[in-house]
Amino acid sequence: MFGLRRGGSYFRIARLPYVWCAVPFFFKPADTAGKFARLRRLRLFATLTLRELQVIDTLYHERSFLKDEIIFDEGEEGQALYAVLSGELLVLRRFDAAQVTLARLGPGDFFGEMALLDQAPRQAQVRAATDTELLVFFRADFMHLLQTHPRAASKISLQLARHLAQRVREANQGKRMEGHL
């Protein structure tokens, strides 16, 4: 009965996610036009359909960091996965007294996935190399998504597996050193 409130059949409306986005609501950010396009540019969600992206849209927090600001520290308890919308980040690890740059992350990349998988402490520090915009997915929300939406979960898991396989391959070739975050 509430589905009809926005006019017409609920099922017809449900197929048009942009109509849902146009519903005014004071908790929603004003800029919703390019939201799904932005999400799809992220490697983790590249294979999701619009309907699945609509679910993702209800989960993330948007944060902006200035150049040199720390996203998280090495050894910290990981609670979230991050995806880079814009800007660049450095993955740093302390070896003896020196801090070594292990990798550079850019738009579309994601990091902090090990916090989701085994709640391991962060393996390195991540710091903003430029002004950066990130999407943050809290672990419990993300795990809930994986439980409640099996189709989206299988696609995201596949992307995660590809990502980890690529890292292992690069590590084997000596190109990359940061390990898993």
Add this chain to the structure above:
Amino acid sequence: MSRSSDGGGPIVWAGILLATCLLLLLFRHVLWLVLPFLCGLVLYYMLHAPVQRLVFAGVSKSTAANYVAGVVGLLVLLWMALALPWVLARAGQWQEAVQHYVQGGVRLLLATVSMLEQTSALLRNAHLSQTLGHKISDFSETFTTTYVGDFALTALTWIPSMLLAPLLAYFLLRDGGRFQRFLARAVPNAYFERTLNLLYSVDQTMRAYFQGLLKLAMLDSITLGLGLWALGVSAPLTLGIVCAILSWVPFIGSIMGGLLVVMVAATDFPDQPWMSYGAVLLFIGVRLLDDFVYMPITVGRSLRIHPLITVIMIFAGGAIAGVPGLMLVLPLLGVVMVIGETIGQVVTDPRLRARHAYARMLRERQAQLDLDR
């Protein structure tokens, strides 16, 4: 929920207890808002499970909330449409039934006191049964004129604010997640992950408490209902449910539930006082089972508070805010405990504070970038 350290230090705990008492003091003055809010939360956690089932089936959260709220609303309307004529038609009989049961309880009380007088010279000389009989008679004569009008007026003034409860439950079901994200926007980057965990922990604590309370009520209803049915007392399940809900109010609720059971048993078996004593023993047994078996496996697990602190805080809640204080103090303590421990962890973490200070310095520097030219 993962809390990196177990509990806080003595200062954090003193702060938690003080904050709980201050909040109770504040809540006493906005009871018209707090009680509907509490009922709304109970309703929210009751309906959360069906909403989750729909979400698991692939329905969006807001649509699932709409469906569940719609179905529950329709069922309530249907029940009211069917029950209201029936209730109105029997209102007179109910009044008589209440008087009948009260008289049954009074008869049992006087019979018990007379029995005691026969065995004790001290009580016999004090004419206890005679005095008690006069007092009860005076009270029942003035009860209707003194209390019923006030009670009806209070109930009427509470109806509008209690209508907030279903509304609140619906919006929590539909927009709870968005509201959490809205709150999280105000948090600085350095504390962000901890805050997400805090919001999650508060939600988990409240969910565990209220769902535990519902499970506890169900277990109490079934146990007491079965016992009363075995004794042959009328309407055993209804009595069990009413007593279980009354027991949500610590101490006072249990006493009222006990009185109710005794009155019904005494009226059902006017010539067999031992049946009423059996009902009292059964009630006490169920309360003990509730305190030592059911409570620890339902509500107790959710809060993880030391039993001594629980008891002290229940007394403090009653002293500060009366009966509502008794009801509110435990869930409030659970939430304040989670918030207090998290704030304690954040405030005592020098690295997080340093990161926050550094981020603030970066933002100030950026804001002043072209001011020095």
